[in-house]
Amino acid sequence: MGSDSSSNSLPRQFPCLSYWQRTARDFPYLFTNKNRTVPSHIRYVIIGSGISGALTAFELLEAGVKGDDIIILEAREAASGASSRNAGHVRPDAFRGFTGYSKVHGPQQALEIIANERLVLNKINEFVNKHNVPCDFNFTTTFDVCMTEEFTHYEKECMEAFVKAGGDASYIQYYEGHEAKEKTRIPDALAAYEWPAGSINPAKLAQFLLRSVSEKGVQLYTFCAATAVKKNESAPHLWDVQTIQGTVTAEKIIHCTNAHAALLxxxxxxxxxxNRAQAHSLIPTPAFAATQILRNTYSLRYSLYHFYSLIQLQGNGTIVLGVSRSNPTLSAQTLASRTSTDDGHYNQEIADDALDKFQQIFPSASSQHAVKGEGLDHSWTGIIAMTPDSVPFVGAIESLPGQYICAGFNGHGMARIFTSAPGVAKLVLGHDWNATGLPQCFQSSRERLTRLSGGNLPSIW
Ligand SMILES: Cc1cc2nc3c(=O)[nH]c(=O)nc-3n(C[C@H](O)[C@H](O)[C@H](O)COP(=O)(O)OP(=O)(O)OC[C@H]3O[C@@H](n4cnc5c(N)ncnc54)[C@H](O)[C@@H]3O)c2cc1C
Structure with missing residues (x-):
């Protein structure tokens, strides 16, 4: 059933707990329906209980589907994938990705990808306020901090290209020299851009969604991995979803399985x-405690692929430090381990590097004089889903009528799912792609796969 570094595998049976999960062990649906046999028939099966799966269920209910018609299958405890293990940033790309997206998708789609991320931030803000979601959402601004000349130059070029193509930069502030250092509190900052973004306890957001749909009749089956989806022999328009707790026959299947999509x-x-990502929680020393707490979030950038993300929770002062997928200073062995799907362990070299860099970037945060209890608190990993064209697969799987996908967020799910999952829910209910409002390039289509395969797509698609 696939190797440990393939998306053709089930999630690891015994993952570690993230900082966020450790703050939310009282969730009553954490182990709900564990060991319970799935029903023999249901209308909709959602596979995966992360934010994609939970929000898809939420949106189906909002559109009038009855809770009794939906089940959610989850291989482990509720929302135990990337959604509860990320770095807590709801951080839209404001312009930096424009150049890269343009090369793959053209300038118009690149503008739409960026506009969509901004929309997601506003949607999360509205959702949290409307439903009073207890998830420590902090709507603030973020700094993209240029730590090298090379990256300063790169960002400048991206901004110029973005504006030239008609991108809206009116809400982005730019600082350089002394002003950049002062604004960011980083003595070595060369330049910085600032725009609206947020931080969140993502596990609590996922749990809120799951609780809400469960209270409306949706049954969540935890520890109930789906192992295969096959055509029903007597009714070929139906699908049999085989699980470790029996087989359920359904009309519509929505795959929200993130990096494990290819098993089914x-x-x-x-x-x-x-791709295995890692994050760390830190208890601040006095330089970042009390009135000195960081009010903004950060991306601390040495190059396009080497950076650190930073948020500080306004509720309790905990700092969450994420790391980039690539980092030229790490050993080949550590870099190779990042293709693993093992989220039961973390990598010490990555944790040491992140901590060193944090103290180098913010010398006042040095843990040299830290008392016991300050400094590194916890490290964890989670699995993100990469796609070759950097955008998710959302929509119908044309060759498998009745099956849909919402996965492949390239480590940006918090800035993409809140439009993608509502989009997939619309498609499931029979609307056409235009109704989703999503960038066209997100659509899961045979044409896209043909392009990605270089024209060698197997006929099964
Ligand atoms: C360390 C880390 C840091 C990150 N930081 C950020 C960040 O700061 N900002 C940001 O925007 N994004 C970040 N991300 C990415 C973000 O977390 C993801 O894009 C997002 O959570 C994906 O949500 P999802 O619901 O699609 O997937 P998941 O939350 O992974 O949910 C998929 C679920 O499907 C279940 N599943 C899989 N296969 C099966 C099966 N066969 N049967 C049953 N269940 C199955 C899994 O157990 C899992 O619970 C980070 C990710 C990680 C790991």
Whole structure:
């Protein structure tokens, strides 16, 4: 059933707990329906209980589907994938990705990808306020901090290209020299851009969604991995979802399985690949405690692919430090381990590097004089789903009528799911792609896969 570094595998049976999960062990649906046999028939099966799956269920209910018609299958405890293990940033890309997206998708789609991320931030803000979601959401601004000349130059070029193509930069502030250092509190900052973004306890957001749909009749089956989806022999328009707790026959299947999508959709194996990401929680020393707490979030950038993300929770002062997928200072062995789907362990070299860099960037945060209890609190990993064209797969799987996908967020799910999951829910209910309002390039289509395969797409698609 796939190797430990393939999306053609089930999630690891015994993952570690993230900082966020450790703050939310009282969730009553954490182990709900564990060991319970699935029903023999249901209308909708959502596979995966992360924010994609939970929000898809929420949106189906909002559109009038009855809770009794939906089940959610989850391989482990509720929302135990990336959604509860991330770095807590709801951080839209404001312009930096424009150049890269343009090369793959053209300038118009690149502008739409960026506009969509901004929309997601506003949607999360509205959602949290409307439903009073207890998830420590902090709507603030973020700094993209240039730590090298090379990256300063790169960002400048991206901004110029973005504006030239008609991108809206009116809400982005730029600082350089002394002003950049003062604004960011970073003595070595060369330049910085600032725009609206947020931080959140993502596990609590996922749990809120799951609680809400469960209270309306949706049954969540935890520790109930789906192992195969096959055509029903007597009714070929129906699908049999085989699980470790029996087989359920359904009309519509929505795959919200993140980096594990290819276990049930093996044709996707080359196009959705897992990548292990790591994050750390820190208890601040006095330089970042009390009135000195950081009010903004950060991306601390040495190059396009080497950076650190930083948020500080306004509720309790905990700092969450994320790391980039690539980092030229790490050993080849550590870099190789990042293709693993093992989220039961973390990598010490990555943790040491993150901590060193944090203290280098913010010398006042030095833990040299830290008392016991300050400094590194916890380290954890989670699996993100990469796609070759950096955008998710959302929509119908044309060759498998009745099956849909919402996965492949390239480590940006918090800035993409809140439009993608509502989009997939609309498609499931029969609306056409235009109704989703999503960038066209997100659509899961045979044409896109043909392009990605270089024209060598197997006929099964
Ligand atoms: C360390 C880390 C830091 C990150 N930081 C950020 C960040 O700061 N900002 C940001 O925007 N994004 C970040 N991300 C990415 C973000 O967390 C993801 O894009 C997002 O959570 C994906 O949500 P999802 O619901 O699609 O997937 P998940 O939350 O992974 O949910 C998928 C679920 O499906 C279940 N599943 C899989 N296969 C099966 C099966 N066969 N049967 C049953 N269940 C199955 C899994 O157990 C899992 O619970 C980070 C990710 C990690 C790991």
């Amino acid at each position: 959709l093996p044709q996707l194996e080359p196009y959705i690949t897992p």
